Amino acid sequence: MNAVSIGPLVFDGARFAAIFALLLFFAVAEIVARGQRGQVLRGDPARWTWLAAIAWIMGARIGFVAMNWAEFSPHPWDSVKLWQGGFLPAGGWAAGLAVFLLAMLRDVRGALAPLALGSAAALVTHLAIPVAFPMTKPDLPPMQLMALDGAPVQLTGRERSVVLNLWASWCPPCRREMPMMTDLAARTPGVDFIFANQGEGADQIDAFLRGEGLPPAGMVRDPQSGLMAALEAIGLPSTLVFDAGGRLIGAHTGEISRAALGRMIADAAPRR
Numbered sequence: 001m002n003a004v005s006i007g008p009l010v011f012d013g014a015r016f017a018a019i020f021a022l023l024l025f026f027a028v029a030e031i032v033a034r035g036q037r038g039q040v041l042r043g044d045p046a047r048w049t050w051l052a053a054i055a056w057i058m059g060a061r062i063g064f065v066a067m068n069w070a071e072f073s074p075h076p077w078d079s080v081k082l083w084q085g086g087f088l089p090a091g092g093w094a095a096g097l098a099v100f101l102l103a104m105l106r107d108v109r110g111a112l113a114p115l116a117l118g119s120a121a122a123l124v125t126h127l128a129i130p131v132a133f134p135m136t137k138p139d140l141p142p143m144q145l146m147a148l149d150g151a152p153v154q155l156t157g158r159e160r161s162v163v164l165n166l167w168a169s170w171c172p173p174c175r176r177e178m179p180m181m182t183d184l185a186a187r188t189p190g191v192d193f194i195f196a197n198q199g200e201g202a203d204q205i206d207a208f209l210r211g212e213g214l215p216p217a218g219m220v221r222d223p224q225s226g227l228m229a230a231l232e233a234i235g236l237p238s239t240l241v242f243d244a245g246g247r248l249i250g251a252h253t254g255e256i257s258r259a260a261l262g263r264m265i266a267d268a269a270p271r272r
Contacts, residue, residue: 015085015254017129021122022053029118036110043108045115052099052115056092057082063091068259075258084177084257089126140164140246141230145220148202153220155194159244161268163193163261166227166238168200169208173255174237180258181239182214191265193218198225198236243268 026049033045064086065072065079072079096119103111142156155162165181167174178195185193195218197205202221209216227233231240233253240251241264250264 013130013133013135013253017126018087020129021126022056024125025049025053025118025122027118028121029114032114032117033110036113043103043106043110045111048099048103048108048111049114049118052096052119055095055099057087059095059098060087060089060092063088063094064259066091068263071259071262078257078259081257084255084260085252086257086260093123135251136232137248138231139248140242141227143222143226143230145196145222145227148205148216148219148221150202153194156246158192161191161244161265162242162246163191163265164227164240164242165193165195166198166222166231166233166236166240167195168198168236169204170200171236175208175212177237177255178212178214181261182217184258184261185218186215188265191268195219196222196227198222198228239264241265241268244270 029045029049033049036045061079061082067088068086078084100112100115100119103115140156140162142154145153145155147153155164163181163185167178169175181193181195185191197219199222201223205219205221206216208214209219228238231238235253237255238251238253239256239261241249241261243249249268252260252264
């Protein structure tokens with residue numbers, strides 16, 4: 001897994017890299033802008049850095065939604081759920097470049113150096129963090145879990161792709177994403193969805209499912225939360241996708257979007 005914990009906050013690795021790069025963009029832009037004070041320059045650097053940051057976020061999100069419109073079209077309101085993640089960096093950089101070119105056309109010289117150097121620092125950071133902190137890729141562990149009725153459930157030996165979701169009923173993002181995930185499970189033949197509850201009893205799980213109107217298919221118990229240790233997961237929900245050989249293809253910490261999960265499942269499918 002590649003999640004980062006800061007106090008009570010847990011960030012997916014890619015999200016942490018993006019947030020850190022954005023903060024560095026503002027910091028470098030502010031330092032460069034302060035160094036220009038006393039010079040005769042046009043434009044307000046702070047206003048243009050904020051404009052560039054907003055443009056990057058909107059461009060990256062719009063690009064991701066456009067590339068995955070087949071998944072978003074039945075649920076268009078999902079496109080505004082930014083907290084689920086799902087951004088196309090190329091779309092963000094294109095939108096940021098458009099802001100920089102606009103500043104050039106308007107001869108806003110006071111904003112050009114902060115935008116350029118801040119963007120360069122952010123880009124280098126965004127590319128460097130995944131290299132410096134690569135995602136660990138544990139195989140699907142050969143653990144035996146429990147069905148809600150107490151029957152043993154073996155994780156490995158399925159010879160098909162597996163979506164493994166670690167969750168708990170007390171976890172708000174787990175509760176939000178569960179209807180989407182159970183619906184996707186019912187609509188995705190040939191893939192095993194395993195919803196491994198962490199540390200709760202069968203009665204508590206059953207009460208949650210009944211209260212939310214969710215199916216029990218794929219629900220299993222991990223009473224000692226052994227999967228979190230085996231997979232190095234540090235937060236809930238955690239969603240991992242394995243191919244038919246049990247190799248980890250993708251992982252996400254926090255609430256995940258239908259489109260992002262669909263892409264990981266596609267990546268795990270056998271090549272033809």
